[in-house]
Structures are given as structure tokens and as C-alpha cells.
Amino acid sequence: MAGEKSEEDTVSEYLGQNPELAQWVDTFRSYSESNKQWVARREFLLRNMEAFPTLEHGVPSSSLDRLLSLSMVWANNVFLGCCYPQAVMDKIKEMGDGIVVQDAPVHKTTKDGIQGRGKRSATTEGESDSGGKRAKSSRKSGPLPQAPAEYQPFFNRLYKAVAWKLVSAGGFGPNLDHFEILRSCVESCKETMACVYVPLKDITGLPAGRTQKEGHVCEIRCQTVYIGTGYGRDEAAAKAMASKEALKVFQGRKVTVKICKRKYNGKDVEDLVLLDEQPRSPGFPPALSYPFQDEQLEEGSS
Structure with missing residues (x-):
């Protein structure tokens, strides 16, 4: 609907009203993250901060380390198709529920690993990946030689x-x-x-x-x-x-x-x-x- 705010706009507005929080959260952006990856992971962090009651803004803690680790695991799964133990996958799926990622890669998962990936216009974490034609990845198995x-x-x-x-x-x-x-x-x-x-x-x-x-x-x-x-x-x-x-x-x-x-x-x-x-x-x-x-x-x- 015209005039309706996107999730990214809502997050940006919230951060604009909380400049100290915005400045602190931005310190967690990785050197190698694209804008798209960071915007998604930043939303993951903001959505889940309340689930870590001992977390304090600007204060290093084990709760912060845990949240940051889970955010990286979630981003690696969404954007790279990384596989993790089922308990970890269930946890990040729950924490990422409702986050919309525009043009996110789609990964076809087998019991043992990732077969390939394509793209779709938008995906909500927790949405099923079953059905539909998936593009075959041309990337070789394992890390690239270079x-x-x-x-x-x-x-x-x-x-x-x-x-x-x-x-x-x-x-x-x-x-x-x-x-x-x-x-x-x-x-x-x-x-x-x-x-x-x-x-x-x-x-x-x-x-x-x-x-x-x-x-x-x-x-x-x-x-x-x-x-x-x-x-x-x-x-x-x-x-x-x-x-x-x-x-x-x-x-x-x-x-x-x-x-x-x-x-x-x-x-x-x-x-x-x-x-x-x-x-x-x-x-x-x-x-x-x-x-x-x-x-x-x-x-x-x-």
C-alpha cells in the first residue's frame, strides 16, 4: 500500500530517535559486510536485545558476545547458506522470525549440506523454502582456491x-x-x-x-x-x-x-x-x- 513504511524505514526512524544506541550498534558492523547484510543483521540485533536482560548499552558482556555470535550465525545462514547443528538452526530461526531480507539468496538444503542457491525478491525468516525451482550454484565445493x-x-x-x-x-x-x-x-x-x-x-x-x-x-x-x-x-x-x-x-x-x-x-x-x-x-x-x-x-x- 502506498505510504506504508518498510521495516528498514521503521528501524532507521527508531535509530534516529536513539542516536546513542545507533552509534553503539554501528560499531558491530563487520569490515566485510555489505549494506544489505548489515541492515539485516542490525535488525536482528535490535529485535533480540530485550531477550538478553543483562545486556547494557556500551558495556562489554557475555550476553553481548552471545547475541553478536548468534547474529553472525544467522547472517551466515541467510546470505551464505552456512550449515549449523539443528539446535543452533532452531534458535536463529526463532530469533530471526519476521525479519524481511530483500533479494535474499535461496539455498536448497539436503540432509548433509547445501546444494545450490538462487534469489527471490523478499523472504521472511521462518518462511518455508520448500517447493519452487532453485538455481544450481556454479560455485565449487569448499572454499575457493584463491x-x-x-x-x-x-x-x-x-x-x-x-x-x-x-x-x-x-x-x-x-x-x-x-x-x-x-x-x-x-x-x-x-x-x-x-x-x-x-x-x-x-x-x-x-x-x-x-x-x-x-x-x-x-x-x-x-x-x-x-x-x-x-x-x-x-x-x-x-x-x-x-x-x-x-x-x-x-x-x-x-x-x-x-x-x-x-x-x-x-x-x-x-x-x-x-x-x-x-x-x-x-x-x-x-x-x-x-x-x-x-x-x-x-x-x-x-
Whole structure:
């Protein structure tokens, strides 16, 4: 109907009436986000702030970290077709219900991965993707061969930020707030991290001795690149251990983004991984999320 406000107009009007909130929220925009992606993720953040009662404007907190992580997971699913554990997918679907994304990609999902994507004029999160013809994606499975070189400049900047932060903190040690150091450095480079949590009992292919234990696993990514996995009695402990493992990568003379083989849903996939120069035992923890279209997964299940 003519004269009817769009959701984007309503959000803009609300932010115009709350300039301090607008300025604070804009600090969460990632360096690599397009206007369309940021407008959608900003609405996700604003809609869900009230669901985190301990969140305070302008104050870093675990609630804020949780909301930011969920917003990145939601955006990665909507715009990139990233797959996450079902509990995570259910959570972001609920949180994103009602958000309209203009010309959003449409992803055809199989049991094991993403087959392809097309576009539609507008979609509301929670709307069914069943039915209709879907455009076949021409993108190859896994990360593109040139991806490591594209991501390397960002991680070079992040390496310098982490190095200076650790120097000011007196060096790497067990008493550091590893997540806070990593989070502040990533945000200083105009990015945010995505954390995915899964109960230990739901993960296959874990290292020996962990499969029978209670607790959670946390995987941390930044710009779709895997940087660390941690195990703990709860989500907070798992996140702390994942952050500690991630910071260890920054202890060498440099960090390098490489394409490596990992296990996802029991199958070998190529993933972008941040590495240092230290020799490592072969293999990586199984991936909890996979941010790349992978047609081989579907072929393997057919």
C-alpha cells in the first residue's frame, strides 16, 4: 500500500530517535559486510536485545558476545547458506522470525549440506523454502582456491593487534581472559567472531576419551576461517578454552590461512584454517559448522 513504511524505514526512524544506541550498534558492523547484510543483521540485533536482560548499552558482556555470535550465525545462514547443528538452526530461526531480507539468496538444503542457491525478491525468516525451482550454484565445493590469499591481509592485521594486546597484558598466560583479548582485537579490526556450541554427546569423531563426557564444544570462526575449538563443562568454559587455543596460534612469528582437510558430519571437507608455523599432530577437531557450499556431501549421501 502506498505510504506504508518498510521495516528498514521503521528501524532507521527508531535509530534516529536513539542516536546513542545507533552509534553503539554501528560499531558491530563487520569490515566485510555489505549494506544489505548489515541492515539485516542490525535488525536482528535490535529485535533480540530485550531477550538478553543483562545486556547494557556500551558495556562489554557475555550476553553481548552471545547475541553478536548468534547474529553472525544467522547472517551466515541467510546470505551464505552456512550449515549449523539443528539446535543452533532452531534458535536463529526463532530469533530471526519476521525479519524481511530483500533479494535474499535461496539455498536448497539436503540432509548433509547445501546444494545450490538462487534469489527471490523478499523472504521472511521462518518462511518455508520448500517447493519452487532453485538455481544450481556454479560455485565449487569448499572454499575457493584463491580464498586464503583473500583472507590473509585481514589476519595479518589481526596478528599485529593480538601481539600488541598480549604484550600490554604481560604475555600469554593461564590467568588471562582469553576470549576478551581475542574479541577486542577482532573488533578493533572491524570484525566479529562467530561461536557455535554443541553438546559433547552430539558430536562424532571427537578425540579419544571425550566421547563419553558431559559438557560442550565451542568452535570459533572469524570471516568464515576456523581459528579454534574448546571443550568445557558448559558453554562459557568451552568458549574460554576455544579462545585460549585460538590465541596460541598467534604466538609464532606469523599466522597463515590455509585450506585443510577436516571432518564435518563424518565426511572429509576442505575448510579454511588459521595456522602458525609450529609442527602439529595430524588432523583437526571435527567441524561444528561448515560455511561453504559442498555439493560433494549431497553426492556422497545419494
